[in-house]
Structures are given as structure tokens and as C-alpha cells.
Amino acid sequence: MANRGGFNCTCWRMQRRFFVGGNWKMNGSLHNIDEIIGFLTCGPLNPDVEVVVAAPALYIDYASKKLPPTVAISAQNCYKEEKGAFTGEISPAMLKDVGCRWVILGHSERRTIFEESDELIAEKCAHAVENGVSIIACIGEQLEERENDLTETVVFRQTKAIVEKISCLEYWDKIVLAYEPVWAIGTGKTATPEQAQDVHKKLRKWLNDNVCPDVAKSVRIIYGGSVNEKNCRELAKKEDIDGFLVGGASLKPEFLKIVNATAGM
Numbered sequence: 474m475a476n477r478g479g480f481n482c483t484c485w486r487m488q489r490r491f492f493v494g495g496n497w498k499m500n501g502s503l504h505n506i507d508e509i510i511g512f513l514t515c516g517p518l519n520p521d522v523e524v525v526v527a528a529p530a531l532y533i534d535y536a537s538k539k540l541p542p543t544v545a546i547s548a549q550n551c552y553k554e555e556k557g558a559f560t561g562e563i564s565p566a567m568l569k570d571v572g573c574r575w576v577i578l579g580h581s582e583r584r585t586i587f588e589e590s591d592e593l594i595a596e597k598c599a600h601a602v603e604n605g606v607s608i609i610a611c612i613g614e615q616l617e618e619r620e621n622d623l624t625e626t627v628v629f630r631q632t633k634a635i636v637e638k639i640s641c642l643e644y645w646d647k648i649v650l651a652y653e654p655v656w657a658i659g660t661g662k663t664a665t666p667e668q669a670q671d672v673h674k675k676l677r678k679w680l681n682d683n684v685c686p687d688v689a690k691s692v693r694i695i696y697g698g699s700v701n702e703k704n705c706r707e708l709a710k711k712e713d714i715d716g717f718l719v720g721g722a723s724l725k726p727e728f729l730k731i732v733n734a735t736a737g738m
């Protein structure tokens with residue numbers, strides 16, 4: 474794996490390739506997508522960073538054919554079955570069929586607006602990785618939960634549900650964990666680098682104790698919630714922040730600055 478520049482050590486942080494996902498959510502049109510692809514194509518994009526963009530399902534095929542080869546396409550959701558009578562759903566098998574190897578699962582908007590349970594999200598995660606699609610698995614607490622000192626309880630519970638369904642350690646190569654405090658999503662209120670690092674470090678420790686040390690060291694834990702061109706560099710300096718899941722800013726050219734947040738570090 475590529476390293477991240479000037480850190481003069483061979484620590485695990487260096488082994489975890491920095492990952493930046495752009496979640497377009499339910500935004501875009503053919504015209505907008507052409508504009509986004511235009512700035513992604515012009516770059517520059519740090520080649521040491523893995524870049525994935527998640528388009529609305531309808532546009533996955535279109536976008537994937539036009540994106541530069543260094544940017545992978547992702548879905549924003551998929552179901553836990555290969556095929557059948559599940560009107561409105563898409564499956565990992567279908568994603569692979571159109572060349573899409575990534576999917577975001579468990580986003581807080583799926584959990585809250587569409588009332589997806591820990592159990593359903595975990596089943597979807599397991600089905601995706603078992604069928605060759607890598608996942609960006611999202612977890613994160615609500616504001617009220619943070620204020621009641623329940624952050625760890627919530628993120629460990631959400632992570633545990635997923636862990637219990639992942640039947641084979643090898644599947645962890647296909648998992649990126651995204652910590653997204655719900656109070657920071659789309660609000661302009663970012664977690665401080667210290668707040669995010671604190672949760673990421675605790676999550677890594679939890680994975681060490683509940684999965685295994687190798688997974689804890691190698692899994693990428695990325696941060697999402699109002700990441701922008703101004704705050705990305707300070708967040709990226711933190712030892713356990715291995716990248717970002719970016720919403721609003723992924724629709725704009727500032728996304729390039731976020732992708733390049735570690736350049737020169």
C-alpha cells in the first residue's frame with residue numbers, strides 16, 4: 474500500500490491507505506454529474522489516496538463509465554438478497570454486474586429516515602462483502618446520545634451488530650468503517666479533530682478486543698460530518714483518522730482539496 478508522505482516510520486497508520494469517499498446523496502443530474510466528473514478528471518488527485526464516489530443508483534452506470542480510472546464508483550445502499558421480489562431494491566450482484574464494487578451501508582439517513590435497524594444493516598453488510606462488494610459501513614451517535622455520554626455505547630453497539638454477521642476475517646479487507654456523528658452531518662458543525670480521534674481510537678481498541686489485533690490495525694476508520702477544505706487537514710493529521718466520507722463538499726471542486734488533505738504531510 475502507498476504511504477502518506479513525510480511520516481518517517483513504518484507504523485500501521487502508514488499502511489492504511491488514506492481513503493476519501495464522496496457521498497452525493499440524492500443530488501445530481503446528468504449535467505451536474507458531468508461537472509463533478511470534469512473537476513475530478515482535471516484533478517489533481519493524490520495517487521496515494523483511494524477515492525470513491527457514491528452516486529444515486531440511477532446514475533451509477535453513467536458515472537462509472539465517465540469517471541477517471543483512479544476514482545471508483547460506489548452505490549449508496551443495497552439489499553441483503555441477490556434477487557427476487559423486493560421492489561425498489563438493488564443487490565450487490567447487480568452492482569457488480571455494472572462494474573460497481575463499493576456500497577455505503579448504514580448511513581445515518583438510512584437509519585433515521587428509513588428506520589433501518591442495526592440488524593438489517595449488519596445483514597446487508599455481510600451479504601455485500603460475501604458477494605464481492607466492498608462496504609463503507611457507517612456508524613455514529615445522535616446529539617442527544619453524545620450529550621448523555623452515550624457515544625461509546627452507541628458506536629460499539631452498531632459496530633458489534635456488524636461484527637457479529639461478518640463470518641470470516643478475510644472479509645475485513647472489504648470493509649471501511651465510517652464514523653459519522655449525526656449531529657455533524659450537513660450541519661456545518663464538525664467534530665473537532667480531538668473528538669473524532671478519541672472515538673476512532675476507542676473503536677480501534679474495541680476492534681482489537683472484539684475482532685482481532687490485525688483487523689484493528691489494518692481497518693480504515695474514516696470520519697464524516699461537515700468535512701470541508703478548511704477543516705480536512707487538521708482532521709487528517711490525527712493518528713486514527715484514515716480518511717473521510719464527504720457529503721455536501723463532494724459535489725464541489727473543494728472535494729479535490731479534501732482528497733489532497735494529506736499531501737505534503
Ligand SMILES: O=C[C@H](O)COP(=O)(O)O
Binds near residue numbers: 580658697720
Ligand atoms: O455521507 C456523508 C455524510 O453524511 C457527511 O455529509 P456532510 O459532509 O454533508 O456533512
